[in-house]
Amino acid sequence: MAAEQRALDLEKTADWYRRFRLFETPGQSELYADWAGGVQSDAEVLALIIGLPRPKRQPNLVFACARLLGAPLAGYRIFRRWLVEHWPAVAAEARVRATQTNEPRRLTAVMPILASIGPRVALIEVGASAGLCLYPDRYSYDYSGRRVDPADGPSPVLLSAETTGSVPLPKHPPEVVWRAGLDLNPLDVHNPEDVRWLQTLVWPEQAERRRRLDAAMSIARRDPPLLVAGDAVVDLEALVARAPQGVPLVIVSPAVLVYLAPEQRAAFADAVTGFGRWISLDGVGVLPRVDALLPETPVPGDFIVSLDGRPVARCGPHGQTLDWIVG
Ligand SMILES: C[S@@+](CC[C@H](N)C(=O)[O-])C[C@H]1O[C@@H](n2cnc3c(N)ncnc32)[C@H](O)[C@@H]1O
Known part of the structure; x- marks a missing residue:
């Protein structure tokens, strides 16, 4: 991945998680707000997420795949440790799934x-x-x-x-x-x-x-x-x-x-x-x-x-x- 493209991808993904926290989580999920806020400024986790195809970087999808595989419903520090450790499995899950929330x-x-x-x-x-x-x-x-x-x-x-x-x-x-x-x-x-x-x-x-x-x-x-x-x-x-x-x-x-x-x-x-x-x-x-x-x-x-x-x-x-x- 060219350095310039990588920097742009990191920036866009951080912004996606920032907007998710600001506009989608208020009044809906404090835990997701905390996770999204953590990811938005976590260079190591962002670097993992940009390894996914663009539509699969969606906060809702990454978080749901992590939960499906047993991520702890805990604050960002604990969640991110689990996420980094289990990233290959989470990424594989995200590649084959889509958000299909039926509301x-x-x-x-x-x-x-x-x-x-x-x-x-x-x-x-x-x-x-x-x-x-x-x-x-x-x-x-x-x-x-x-x-x-x-x-x-x-x-x-x-x-x-x-x-x-x-x-x-x-x-x-x-x-x-x-x-x-x-x-x-x-x-x-x-x-x-x-x-x-x-x-x-x-x-x-x-x-x-x-x-x-x-x-x-x-x-x-x-x-x-x-x-x-x-x-x-x-x-x-x-x-x-x-x-x-x-x-x-x-x-x-x-x-x-x-x-x-x-x-x-x-x-x-x-x-x-x-x-x-x-x-x-x-x-x-x-x-x-x-x-x-x-x-x-x-x-x-x-x-x-x-x-x-x-x-x-x-x-x-x-x-x-x-x-x-x-x-
Ligand atoms: C967020 S869910 C919404 C489900 C439902 N409409 C609701 O409001 O509860 C979006 C759904 O659209 C489907 N979908 C996405 N792209 C599609 C396409 N090009 N043609 C048909 N379905 C599509 C997904 O598989 C997913 O089930």
């Missing part, structure tokens, strides 16, 4: 938009992971004290968001008459190894998220979704062809387009609205055309919620907050 709470942002499209919808999720966001009709919701339950009564899974603005809430979530997911690597809620990976992707202190994940997986196990292995751009049309006629088809893409190259994101955005309605949840900067339509400059760390390429709301990355920005 049904993101549906707090999606459900009101789905309901505005119709009382009955067909649903495709792109980047579905284990498909837990394919059940908006099976969960209960709490929007700053305003409750929405499925038509047949409260669900064991309650998704809560602190809200601002006038979020339009239906009496019940819309009925999903058909659901299907597309993912490069669909995870199976019946496979213990996949389940352990999904559980490890929940950050250490987040016991409530972990309980929610387990309860949502129980719902999915009773009625497993159709999950197809394939690429967001190349394989969507074939899945769309399997959707039923006569109900609106809604394609959701929560927290997935960031993994596509900018030209693939643009190709996806151009194609998807020809297939149906499109709801997306993306970090600021992922869809610049959507960001450009925001009434105010977005805050780094926010997710932008859009319908057919137009911003509707901002939300927390895991759906924990929802700020409705349209009338």
Whole structure:
């Protein structure tokens, strides 16, 4: 590796861990904040991390792989000693894995938009992971004290968001008459190894998220979704062809387009609205055309919620907050 490139890689990786600590960990995980803060200024550990291909240097992925292999949930000094000692195994794990965090709470942002499209919808999720966001009709919701339950009564899974603005809430979530997911690597809620990976992707202190994940997986196990292995751009049309006629088809893409190259994101955005309605949840900067339509400059760390390429709301990355920005 040329010295100049190496220096640039070290700097960029340190900055990635710094931004992760500043914008993603507050209020979510003190342990990850501590680890990220340690890595950001640890030349030896950064040198190990830049040995990985660029997308695999992601803090969330490195930390989850380390935890999967038994890293101690302790302060940075102890963690880094373990990490350096076990680096070959952690690196091998990171090379074959991707962050596939499946967070049904993101549906707090999606459900009101789905309901505005119709009382009955067909649903495709792109980047579905284990498909837990394919059940908006099976969960209960709490929007700053305003409750929405499925038509047949409260669900064991309650998704809560602190809200601002006038979020339009239906009496019940819309009925999903058909659901299907597309993912490069669909995870199976019946496979213990996949389940352990999904559980490890929940950050250490987040016991409530972990309980929610387990309860949502129980719902999915009773009625497993159709999950197809394939690429967001190349394989969507074939899945769309399997959707039923006569109900609106809604394609959701929560927290997935960031993994596509900018030209693939643009190709996806151009194609998807020809297939149906499109709801997306993306970090600021992922869809610049959507960001450009925001009434105010977005805050780094926010997710932008859009319908057919137009911003509707901002939300927390895991759906924990929802700020409705349209009338
Ligand atoms: C962070 S997870 C989000 C999972 C789910 N959408 C959610 O919000 O809970 C991103 C998912 O996108 C998938 N993915 C990444 N690139 C993809 C692509 N080009 N086509 C299809 N799926 C992709 C990953 O495998 C992963 O399961």
